[in-house]
Amino acid sequence: MSRWPSMLDSRDRGLAYGDGVFETLRVTAEGRIPLLPLHLARLEQGACALGIPMPEPACVDQALQQAGIALAGAGVIKLQLTRGAGGRGYLPPAHPKPNLLWQTSDLPVWQEQDRRDGIVMGLCSQPLYPDVLAGHKHLNRLPQVMARAEVARQGWQEGLLLSSRRQPLEATAMNLFARFDEGWWTPDLAAAGCGVGGVMRRWLLADLASRGEPVSCDLRPLSQLCHAQGVFLSNSVVGVLPVRKLAQWQWAVPDSVRVLQARVDALFAA
Amino acid sequence: MSRWPSMLDSRDRGLAYGDGVFETLRVTAEGRIPLLPLHLARLEQGACALGIPMPEPACVDQALQQAGIALAGAGVIKLQLTRGAGGRGYLPPAHPKPNLLWQTSDLPVWQEQDRRDGIVMGLCSQPLYPDVLAGHKHLNRLPQVMARAEVARQGWQEGLLLSSRRQPLEATAMNLFARFDEGWWTPDLAAAGCGVGGVMRRWLLADLASRGEPVSCDLRPLSQLCHAQGVFLSNSVVGVLPVRKLAQWQWAVPDSVRVLQARVDALFAA
Missing domain, CATH: 3.20.10.10 (D-amino Acid Aminotransferase, subunit A, domain 2)
Structure with missing residues (x-):
């Protein structure tokens, strides 16, 4: 359910309709994510509102760990949860296979x-x-x-x-x-x-x-x-x-x- | 600028923000697209409203030809034009590199x-x-x-x-x-x-x-x-x-x- 930040099935409904939710998490130099519980609660609330099954906690942990290793210090992790591919047009699939993706980036520079x-x-x-x-x-x-x-x-x-x-x-x-x-x-x-x-x-x-x-x-x-x-x-x-x-x-x-x-x-x- | 319907850079802004436009075109058994000029005009109007450069006509033609070959008869082609990757957060890149993607599907069955x-x-x-x-x-x-x-x-x-x-x-x-x-x-x-x-x-x-x-x-x-x-x-x-x-x-x-x-x-x- 978690992916390396590279390529995505172009039929993913996240691309087709923006059918998903995301979180942008700040990571400390020590690799901690101080607001993680609040981020995960919001991700889950959004997924629930859209009717997208929330991934298992172990999947989320794995994605965050992989992202943290890629970041190797302070920075930003972006988590995206999409409904995955499937369904007929706008109609969501009855049994969605969500995708959890992550990306990392540097902290934005504010003077x-x-x-x-x-x-x-x-x-x-x-x-x-x-x-x-x-x-x-x-x-x-x-x-x-x-x-x-x-x-x-x-x-x-x-x-x-x-x-x-x-x-x-x-x-x-x-x-x-x-x-x-x-x-x-x-x-x-x-x-x-x-x-x-x-x-x-x-x-x-x-x-x-x-x-x-x-x-x-x-x-x-x-x-x-x-x-x-x-x-x-x-x-x-x-x-x-x-x-x-x-x-x-x-x-x-x-x-x-x-x-x-x-x-x-x-x-x-x- | 045109892609096979497989994989997409997961940093594409089409996925991140729904930053793009699309068209759904019906193709006849002979491979014609009767409303093509209207579809292309709307695609261009949408791209212009979003500030996404419209691909060269040759790129669009190539995508439609590839999709037509994949379809081999009557069906539906979906064209998606995204702003591509880049920019800082919501800010679009100054010089976007748009992606034009296509997918094909069967005609929907109506009784x-x-x-x-x-x-x-x-x-x-x-x-x-x-x-x-x-x-x-x-x-x-x-x-x-x-x-x-x-x-x-x-x-x-x-x-x-x-x-x-x-x-x-x-x-x-x-x-x-x-x-x-x-x-x-x-x-x-x-x-x-x-x-x-x-x-x-x-x-x-x-x-x-x-x-x-x-x-x-x-x-x-x-x-x-x-x-x-x-x-x-x-x-x-x-x-x-x-x-x-x-x-x-x-x-x-x-x-x-x-x-x-x-x-x-x-x-x-x-």
């Missing part, structure tokens, strides 16, 4: 200055529409591909995706948080019916809750962001990345965000 | 009775949401996969996808037409901002227009369908497929639909 002072984000022109499989990290990612291409064309470092009612939802590959006087805030993706529930977002929400820090999770108009003390993005590879500029707004990086960033960095320290 | 008396269609429970790349036949097809799985679970033969405002849009793999007293009707997919503009739909619209038959293209509430003389589905493989039952409604197959069906069948006669 220390960006991590310290924040990045420049723009407003993507296309809204993020609801999705039958909202929240899951499935392989239908053209909205993100198109938005990321716009980010590059515009010379931004990331792009904010809004709902069709112009409520902030997430960045192309990161979740959105803001710090207000009354506490933390992140968009309610379940209520919006779109977006990806990031593993780092889950970790942050649990971490903040465990410390008794107030977190609001709801949908707000874009204009509310101008009242924030600070804004940041999160994902499980980059951790916490402050935003210093979005459209006409600018923010400093509040100490509260630096503390959070340091807690996440500590997760990935060797 | 003569279904083609004559019509099929049973149900109402899919999940709405079809708008799509940044609406109208294009891209590789992000999870909504159709999930809907088609529901069709099978419910024991229907096809499923009608509604907008979030419960306007009929299309079936999982076919476009929707109805015959009213005042003329033909098909949903305005451009206005809905979702769905796939089928090649057979385009052919039918052009054919009806050339004969001076009135065709309305707009969005209507589901309840309007009960006033139809008849309802049918279309795609470029099956042609014209009448619907005899949808939810609480039943229709006979009007002669006007039979005439249309015969005209399309003649396209694919050997």
Whole structure:
């Protein structure tokens, strides 16, 4: 069920329809994957939503071990679980034979200055529409591909995706948080019916809750962001990345965000 | 640029993000592809919308020739054009190296009775949401996969996808037409901002227009369908497929639909 990162049956439904889910895992210099349980839980939830049988734990372990050996240190492992080949057209096969694939890559390079002072984000022109499989990290990612291409064309470092009612939802590959006087805030993706529930977002929400820090999770108009003390993005590879500029707004990086960033960095320290 | 239908680089963005487009072409017993110019025009429009360079015509010809030889008679060729490997995450590579892949399959078997008396269609429970790349036949097809799985679970033969405002849009793999007293009707997919503009739909619209038959293209509430003389589905493989039952409604197959069906069948006669 696990494959070396080379060749794939071209009839695989992952290619044909984006019929699968994936995870992007950060590996420490010592070869640990600190957020592995959260990643595997999300992979399983997504597979379940799509009706794709989850591979045996031993298969997943083997794939991760092979990938870890290929990586030989800090980096990123991407796991893809597809429904495999078969079925008639869109109709999934009654007894799918899923494929579990892995790839490795280097850690993305973010300038220390960006991590310290924040990045420049723009407003993507296309809204993020609801999705039958909202929240899951499935392989239908053209909205993100198109938005990321716009980010590059515009010379931004990331792009904010809004709902069709112009409520902030997430960045192309990161979740959105803001710090207000009354506490933390992140968009309610379940209520919006779109977006990806990031593993780092889950970790942050649990971490903040465990410390008794107030977190609001709801949908707000874009204009509310101008009242924030600070804004940041999160994902499980980059951790916490402050935003210093979005459209006409600018923010400093509040100490509260630096503390959070340091807690996440500590997760990935060797 | 063209490949045998075997193995694909697992880093291809077609697999990673559904970053590509496809066409499903019906081939006659003599090896002709009657709607080829319409298919190639749509492939090119989709590639252009995604920013994927269209392969040279000679590459497409070669792929079709190889597929035709593999098919050796009537059947179906599926062409897939992906952005290939590369880029950083969602960001497309500045100079993509697209992949053109082909597969062949047998013609789907529809019972003569279904083609004559019509099929049973149900109402899919999940709405079809708008799509940044609406109208294009891209590789992000999870909504159709999930809907088609529901069709099978419910024991229907096809499923009608509604907008979030419960306007009929299309079936999982076919476009929707109805015959009213005042003329033909098909949903305005451009206005809905979702769905796939089928090649057979385009052919039918052009054919009806050339004969001076009135065709309305707009969005209507589901309840309007009960006033139809008849309802049918279309795609470029099956042609014209009448619907005899949808939810609480039943229709006979009007002669006007039979005439249309015969005209399309003649396209694919050997």
